[in-house]
Amino acid sequence: MPTALTRATSPLLVDCELTHLKRDPIDIDKAEEQHREYEKALEKMGYSLRRLPETPHLADGVFVEDAAVVFPEVGIITRPGAESRRPETDTMATVLKEYRELRFIDAPGTIDGGDVLTLGKHVYIGDSQRTNRSAIQQFADILKPFGYTVTAIPVTKCLHLKTALTPLEDDLLLINPNWVDGDIFDDHQTETVHPDEPFGANLMRRGNYAICPKAFPKTAELLTQKGYDVITVNQSELAKAEAGLTCCSVIVG
Numbered sequence: 001m002p003t004a005l006t007r008a009t010s011p012l013l014v015d016c017e018l019t020h021l022k023r024d025p026i027d028i029d030k031a032e033e034q035h036r037e038y039e040k041a042l043e044k045m046g047y048s049l050r051r052l053p054e055t056p057h058l059a060d061g062v063f064v065e066d067a068a069v070v071f072p073e074v075g076i077i078t079r080p081g082a083e084s085r086r087p088e089t090d091t092m093a094t095v096l097k098e099y100r101e102l103r104f105i106d107a108p109g110t111i112d113g114g115d116v117l118t119l120g121k122h123v124y125i126g127d128s129q130r131t132n133r134s135a136i137q138q139f140a141d142i143l144k145p146f147g148y149t150v151t152a153i154p155v156t157k158c159l160h161l162k163t164a165l166t167p168l169e170d171d172l173l174l175i176n177p178n179w180v181d182g183d184i185f186d187d188h189q190t191e192t193v194h195p196d197e198p199f200g201a202n203l204m205r206r207g208n209y210a211i212c213p214k215a216f217p218k219t220a221e222l223l224t225q226k227g228y229d230v231i232t233v234n235q236s237e238l239a240k241a242e243a244g245l246t247c248c249s250v251i252v253g
């Protein structure tokens with residue numbers, strides 16, 4: 001059974017990094033309750049859950065996706081773009097080394113896992129406020145022996161590449177075309193997210209299950225129409241910290 005690595009929310013989440021959103025008060029207890037609801041949804045999808053060691057001193061520690069990117073052949077420990085987030089990788093490496101041989105991104109490279117989208121043997125990486133060309137080149141060098149190619153994609157209007165799109169199927173992407181140029185993915189079909197729900201493009205799907213935030217009913221309806229069994233979760237508090245669904249777990253297949 002594949003594992004979903006997660007981490008408890010920090011009491012300091014109210015002081016999280018923000019890039020495109022204004023600061024809104026976060027109810028910490030509610031955030032943790034919603035995070036547990038999300039973890040239950042992951043279990044329903046068939047993932048075995050493993051929580052990383054708690055890091056209460058790290059405001060954004062719950063967003064484990066940014067600390068590592070996992071491939072069948074190797075795990076890459078990132079160097080997050082926000083300096084406050086760099087210590088998050090220590091505990092990720094401690095746990096992930098049980099599952100994969102690890103490689104590490106070195107300075108001056110910076111990269112958040114949320115900028116990395118793997119579609120088969122092709123890896124798309126957002127060239128964003130958090131991720132730079134040095135880290136993208138390091139990713140390409142690490143992955144080349146395993147047969148992967150890497151393409152950099154400019155991301156300026158949202159936090160991460162995966163804020164703007166995620167795969168529904170191997171050849172079908174759910175995308176917000178206002179935040180990323182869909183023409184780059186011309187060998188994939190794309191489904192456009194409803195303009196009222198720009199953050200709806202960040203989804204998780206496994207088998208016939210798809211998780212969708214309660215805040216995006218039009219996206220949930222689209223998924224239902226496509227035949228998915230939709231699990232809705234309330235993510236109102238973590239969304240104020242500029243999080244999407246994928247941010248809160250690392251899947252180790």
Ligand code: GLY
Pocket residue numbers: 016017018019060063082241242243
């Ligand atoms: N608050 C999530 C991030 O900015 O990385």
